Each structure stands twice: as C-alpha cells, then as structure tokens.
Amino acid sequence: MSQHHDAVGDRAHPPVRPRTEAGAVSPLELFFDLVFVFALTQVTATMAAQLSGVGLLRGLLLVALLWWSWTGYAWLANLVQADQGIARFGMFAAMAVMFVLALTIPEAFDDAPGGLSGPVVVAVCYFAFRALHLLLFYVSSRGDAGLRGQLLRFTPAMLGGTALLLAAGAAEGATRTWLWVAALAVDYAGTYFGGARGWRIRSAGHFAERHGLIVIIALGESIVAIGVGVARLPISWPIVVASTLGLALAGGLWWAYFGISAAAGEHALAAVTGQQRAGLARDAYSFLHLPLVAGIVLLALGLKKTLEYVGDEQAHALTDPLKGVALIALVGGIVMHLLAQAAFRWRTTGRLDPALPVAALLVAPVAVLGTALPALVTLAVVAVITVVAVTLETRLRRPAQPTGHSGAAAPANR
Structure with missing residues (x-):
C-alpha cells in the first residue's frame, strides 16, 4: 500500500514538468x-x-x-x-x-x-x-x-x-x-x-521565439555599445550623425531577421517532427545562430570604436579613417551576420536568397577602402548598403515559406 502511494505521489509531483506544444517563453x-x-x-x-x-x-x-x-x-x-x-x-x-x-x-x-x-x-x-x-x-x-x-x-x-x-x-x-x-x-x-535522433523539440514556437529574443538582446547590446563609446565625450554633430547611422544599421539587421528570417525558421520547424525537427533545430539554431550573434558582437565593438573616433575632439573627427581591428570588427561583423542569416534561411527553407549575400559582398571591400575614408563615411556606406538591401528585399517579396524539404535534409537524419 505504501509503495503504491509513493508511486502515485511521484506521478502527481514529478521532478520536472514537460513543456506543451503551445508553451511560451x-x-x-x-x-x-x-x-x-x-x-x-x-x-x-x-x-x-x-x-x-x-x-x-x-x-x-x-x-x-x-x-x-x-x-x-x-x-x-x-x-x-x-x-x-x-x-x-x-x-x-x-x-x-x-x-x-x-x-x-x-x-x-x-x-x-x-x-x-x-x-x-x-x-x-x-x-x-x-x-x-x-x-x-x-x-x-x-x-x-x-x-x-x-x-x-x-x-x-x-x-x-x-x-x-x-x-x-x-x-x-x-x-x-x-x-x-x-x-x-x-x-x-x-x-x-x-547525431540528433534522440533530441526532442516539443514546441517549435517556443524554440524559435527563444532564439529571436537572443538576437534582440545581442542587437540591444550593440546599441549599448554606441552609448558607451561616447558616454564621456561632449555631444557633437559627428556623434549625433554616427549614433543615428549606428542605430539605422542595427535596425536594418533587426528588420532582416524579424521581417523574413524568423518567420521562415519557425514555419519550417513547425512543419516537421521528430528526428527531422531536432536536426533542423540543431543546424539552423544551435549552429547557424552562433555566427549570427557573433557578428552582432563584432559590430558592437566596431560601433563603439567608430563613435570614439568621431567624438574625439583632439583628433580630426571628420577626416580620420577607422583602421586596423576596429575596421575589421565593423565590416566583418556585418558580413558575418548577413551570411549567417542567408545560411539560416537556406537551411530552413531550401532557398538561397540573393539579397543578403550580395549585400555582404558589397560591404566586404569596405574593409580595404575604409582605410582611406573618414570613419563617419565608412559607417555611412555600410549602413546604407545594409538598409537598402533589406528594404528592397522586404518590398519585393513576402517572408519565405518552407519548401517542404527543410533545406539540407541529410544532416537532420544523422
């Protein structure tokens, strides 16, 4: 009788409670x-x-x-x-x-x-x-x-x-x-x-939302970096312009992800089950979101240094170029993020959207050209390329829908 009571108690008060398909963060x-x-x-x-x-x-x-x-x-x-x-x-x-x-x-x-x-x-x-x-x-x-x-x-x-x-x-x-x-x-x-055959994804919506929130957090950290970069400097027109461009750049990356990528990923994840869902979640979210987030961290570093450059009254704020590691961080962060988003879309929808890779190819040469351009101009160039590419893509088509094979299916069946 006592053993039966203990068993019933274990079922009534399990150590963990399973998540439901409709569960939110x-x-x-x-x-x-x-x-x-x-x-x-x-x-x-x-x-x-x-x-x-x-x-x-x-x-x-x-x-x-x-x-x-x-x-x-x-x-x-x-x-x-x-x-x-x-x-x-x-x-x-x-x-x-x-x-x-x-x-x-x-x-x-x-x-x-x-x-x-x-x-x-x-x-x-x-x-x-x-x-x-x-x-x-x-x-x-x-x-x-x-x-x-x-x-x-x-x-x-x-x-x-x-x-x-x-x-x-x-x-x-x-x-x-x-x-x-x-x-x-x-x-x-x-x-x-x-492999992925034993992992479980119970709620596609929860999993996609959780990673979307991390992207917002990372983008928010890039905005914090803008403020930290000039917190001790007197406000000036170069700082106002650079801050606005930095915010527009972060907004462009946000738009690319939440305007198209996030919805496509969640739809693809919800459309499959079992081992295929676990493999897709592993590849598209656990692996491909790493360069996506790392790119934002590099961008935050580049923005921080750019704001320090343009706000330094002891230097020629409007003529000094961004150099070395700071320039690589700014340009490399954007390129890494855009390519990671393109790879994420391909893995989830099976489509290779050209807009983000083309934008990355246009931004990449700035790592060399930027050594001869004022820091403010370099920031303006990469911001305009990113925002224009995302705007055109969003206007030309609706968020991508999954094609049914969820990108590269083979890794999901490992």
Missing part, C-alpha cells in the same frame, strides 16, 4: 538571459580594451563558449517547464555559475595579479554549467530511452571539451589560446557527429 527564461546579456557586454568591453588580432580571436572564442552554454539550456527549457519543479532551482544555480564566469571574462586568457586564477575559474565555471545542464537533462529524460541514449553520446564531447579548457587554464600565451580552440572544436564537433 517563461519569465524565468528571460531572467536567465539577462546574465547572458551581461556576459556579452563583458566580451565587447574586453575586446575593446585589448584591441588586437589576438584579442579579436579570443573574444570570438568567448562568444562561442557562452553561446554553447546558453543554447544547451534553450533545448532543456523546450523539453520541460523551466520555472517548475527541480528545473527552476537548476536554472537559478546555472545563472549563478554563469554570472561568476561573466565576471571573470576580462581574466579568461590573461590572469590579473592576486586572487584566484582567472583562466581556471572560467574553466571550472564552464564545467559546472555544462554538468548541471547534463544532470537536469538526465532527470528530464526519465522514461525516454532515446533521449537517454542521446545524452550518453553527447557526454564524451562535453567532458573532452571541458578537460581541454581546464588544461588551457594551466597553460600560457598562444598555447592557452589554441587549447581553447581545441576545446570548443571537440565540444561542437562531438555534438554534431553525435
């Missing part, structure tokens, strides 16, 4: 994302303080690490109610770990004197964050042999990546950077080659 998930916002601002600030090619590479590695941390919890919250049962406590614990990691970002590669070792703290936090994610997934997979099997295939890559990251904490200089590259390569590749 919960307030706790939005709260969770705020820590991710802080981490992105830390990356931009660190790259700005260490403006070099190596600093840019390390910043992108940090974005990749943060993204892989965040996207795992996006999958988890699509499987269970994040604000119910044990998942709620797990989300808060993960937030605490991510916040400590974000605080340590300035010391992720170069340890500051005194205190704990920054590189080791980052590695330990990453391991704790991923291990907690794996544990919550394991609890959520009770009764689902397919998901349990997928977790077993996923675990070696997670352990291998975090082990290499811990080794990086004990290394120095270039060796530390290359160990980071290896760690992330192992983690990402292991997830891809582990």
Whole structure:
C-alpha cells in the first residue's frame, strides 16, 4: 500500500514538468538571459580594451563558449517547464555559475595579479554549467530511452571539451589560446557527429521565439555599445550623425531577421517532427545562430570604436579613417551576420536568397577602402548598403515559406 502511494505521489509531483506544444517563453527564461546579456557586454568591453588580432580571436572564442552554454539550456527549457519543479532551482544555480564566469571574462586568457586564477575559474565555471545542464537533462529524460541514449553520446564531447579548457587554464600565451580552440572544436564537433535522433523539440514556437529574443538582446547590446563609446565625450554633430547611422544599421539587421528570417525558421520547424525537427533545430539554431550573434558582437565593438573616433575632439573627427581591428570588427561583423542569416534561411527553407549575400559582398571591400575614408563615411556606406538591401528585399517579396524539404535534409537524419 505504501509503495503504491509513493508511486502515485511521484506521478502527481514529478521532478520536472514537460513543456506543451503551445508553451511560451517563461519569465524565468528571460531572467536567465539577462546574465547572458551581461556576459556579452563583458566580451565587447574586453575586446575593446585589448584591441588586437589576438584579442579579436579570443573574444570570438568567448562568444562561442557562452553561446554553447546558453543554447544547451534553450533545448532543456523546450523539453520541460523551466520555472517548475527541480528545473527552476537548476536554472537559478546555472545563472549563478554563469554570472561568476561573466565576471571573470576580462581574466579568461590573461590572469590579473592576486586572487584566484582567472583562466581556471572560467574553466571550472564552464564545467559546472555544462554538468548541471547534463544532470537536469538526465532527470528530464526519465522514461525516454532515446533521449537517454542521446545524452550518453553527447557526454564524451562535453567532458573532452571541458578537460581541454581546464588544461588551457594551466597553460600560457598562444598555447592557452589554441587549447581553447581545441576545446570548443571537440565540444561542437562531438555534438554534431553525435547525431540528433534522440533530441526532442516539443514546441517549435517556443524554440524559435527563444532564439529571436537572443538576437534582440545581442542587437540591444550593440546599441549599448554606441552609448558607451561616447558616454564621456561632449555631444557633437559627428556623434549625433554616427549614433543615428549606428542605430539605422542595427535596425536594418533587426528588420532582416524579424521581417523574413524568423518567420521562415519557425514555419519550417513547425512543419516537421521528430528526428527531422531536432536536426533542423540543431543546424539552423544551435549552429547557424552562433555566427549570427557573433557578428552582432563584432559590430558592437566596431560601433563603439567608430563613435570614439568621431567624438574625439583632439583628433580630426571628420577626416580620420577607422583602421586596423576596429575596421575589421565593423565590416566583418556585418558580413558575418548577413551570411549567417542567408545560411539560416537556406537551411530552413531550401532557398538561397540573393539579397543578403550580395549585400555582404558589397560591404566586404569596405574593409580595404575604409582605410582611406573618414570613419563617419565608412559607417555611412555600410549602413546604407545594409538598409537598402533589406528594404528592397522586404518590398519585393513576402517572408519565405518552407519548401517542404527543410533545406539540407541529410544532416537532420544523422
């Protein structure tokens, strides 16, 4: 009798509660994302303080690490109610770990004197964050042999990546950077080659909305970078013009994503089920949204530096060109984002839309031509190209509908 009562109690109060197809993003998930916002601002600030090619590479590695941390919890919250049962406590614990990691970002590669070792703290936090994610997934997979099997295939890559990251904490200089590259390569590749047949996407709408919110957050961070770039400078006409152009550029990228890409992605995800849906979600969202978001982070750095250039009263604000890493960040960020959106649309709809790749090809030469142009003119050129391309595309056609084969179908069946 007692055993029967316990069984009934377990069914009445499960440790996690499954998400429904119609479930929306919960307030706790939005709260969770705020820590991710802080981490992105830390990356931009660190790259700005260490403006070099190596600093840019390390910043992108940090974005990749943060993204892989965040996207795992996006999958988890699509499987269970994040604000119910044990998942709620797990989300808060993960937030605490991510916040400590974000605080340590300035010391992720170069340890500051005194205190704990920054590189080791980052590695330990990453391991704790991923291990907690794996544990919550394991609890959520009770009764689902397919998901349990997928977790077993996923675990070696997670352990291998975090082990290499811990080794990086004990290394120095270039060796530390290359160990980071290896760690992330192992983690990402292991997830891809582990297949998608056991993963579950219960709500296409929730999954697409969650990633759309992250895009908004990243774009918002680029707007914050505009303000931070001139916060201590007296307002001037160059600052007013550059700020307006920067906002127009961010608005153009927002329009391209939410005017066409977001709807196409959600429709394609909702049109398939099971293994095909999981594969599409992995490819289009977990993988292709990384360069999409990383491009925005680079753009934020470029905008920050551009505003500093045009607002500096000690320099020739209207004639000095944007140079070096700052120019590469501005142009490279836009090109990376536009190409990532084009790839996302191809993977979800099976169509290769020409507007965004053509815009990327027009923007790319500015990385060379910009060395001979005033910074304000460079910003105006890339902003006009982006906004005109997006405007023409939006006017010429409606949001793309899926063609039925959801892009490259083969990876979805891995």
